[in-house]
Amino acid sequence: MWIKCFKFFLFRKSLFLFSVLMTVVLDAQITFKIVELPRNTNQNPKLFLASNLNNWNPNDSQFEFKKDSEGSLILTIPTPSQKVEYKITQGNWETAEDSPNRTLEVSNSSKTVELKIQNWTQPKEKKHTAASNVKILSENFKIPQLNTTRKIWIYLPPDYEKSNKKYPVIYMHDGQNLFDEFTSFSGEWSVDETLNEIFSETGESAIVIGIDNGGETRLAEYSPWNNEKYKTKGEGNLYLEFLTKNLKPYIDKTYRTQKQASKTLVMGSSMGGLISLYASVKYPTVFGKAGIFSPAFWFVSKDLKAYLNKNKSNLKNSKFYFVAGKNEDETMAPEIETVNESLLKKSVPEKNIVVKIDEDGTHSENYWKRELKQALIWLLK
Template identity: 55%
Template sequence: IWLYLPPDYATSQRRYPVLYLHDGQNIFDEATAYAGEWAVDETLNQLSATTEGAAGCVVVAIDNGGERRLDEYSPWVNNRLKKGGEGRQYVEFLVETLKPYIDQHYRTRPDAAHTAIMGSSMGGLISLYAGVKYPQVFGRVGVFSPAFWFAKDSVLRLVQHQRPAPVASKFYFLAGPAEGPTMVPNMAEVRDALLKRGVNESRILFRTPADGQHAEWFWRREFGPAYQWLFKE
């Protein structure tokens, strides 16, 4: 588990929002990354230096389990791939063990409005799951290039039936049309299901940049705008 603290953490008494990110290997460091890093630390340092009122945040990045990644990042089993099914336990670990530890040991703003969860591909799927299943914990949800194909019917059922509906939350959806024929349509279906549940359209941002690809450079480029929108009051 990787931890990033804002540049002024040691010199201020402030409390900070927290962002939970999956695939921790790819977030900060080229050396541990699978296919390029997200450069989250550089982006946040830059934003805190230049933007009035972008008050910085604590980032908690959780490594994936390597070959177990598909199992960890879906609560549902994909029968064709014989993968998935451990996502429920993974998110329970975040909610019941990791978040309480972080809130106890660091100056955080622990409420849902100041707690975000974000990831790409399978990490996008598990972020959406966490945000819909635990809206009282994760009130800001970043869904990049989500692998909804892995368990699409189950994802839609969750959004349609989970109570309470996440009406106070914000959702940031991002994918490129070049990521395959089902990527953007699947993402649109999930967005529409959230709208039907009563999430206001002002609380959903749905972006499909024409050059977007299923790649770390794309997610790195888009991280800053997504972070700023999610935590904007």
């Protein structure tokens, strides 16, 4: 009898230890502690961790360092399930730490990471770089669905004023970063210079409509679904309702456009890549082609997969161009491949999909700028 009791005791003890270990794993945390700052740092700096965990937001309040009881600047987050790439910023990219991205391999145990920041980047004098055929369509175009307004840019082809031609239209997100270095936060795409170059070589071009992002509301507006972890209420459907019911009708009425879906493109990067894919799947009779650069599919991965599986849209005439780099988040390429397989299952012809994964590709405007010309030439065919 005592043997049975002893075995039962050992079983209960093992079960208890297992539960304790599981609790430790589930509650594991990473604490980032800043132990050294450059001499030119403000006396009471506001510092943030920008990373692949928060879509590289340089001033995310959920990733702001706070002083502990000893006066040290610390940030504690739950241990993520993926490798972390990150940088420390002072709230913007112009004054982030002047060094390559940091990386952190995660484990199931809690840890403290001590950070020494050697230098901050020095703000460079920005210049206006937009070409003469780029204009501001409106500083405050109304978005009734979101009860707000937004700055809208327009690029007109070099021969627009000299011809009666109608043109394809490209709708692009993050308008601040498309044409003008002065308004960009980490470099511009040079969309205008790229299209002017394509025109000089081929005579082909397109109208581009750039919609500024909403800053603090960017994650919400570019996500079709909620994300509880980042306390984001998805407003992507409202944003797309604005594009399809308000902005596109206005553009088609005001400018000489080719209105059909095969001549209407949607393009963006990161969260803009996510909403571009979603727009082309939800509204294939509006957006017939999509340029999807380094998409943040991870932000709503489960919802996106479920949506693609159940969506009944006819996509046999749609075209998709994916770009990403191996120096981005390690889930980037696999997520794109999963979406690619879903599109093929939905009868999208293989010839209508390009997936370009570059060994040296990074999550940056410079990389997207480099890849833009090749993408536009294919999408405008």
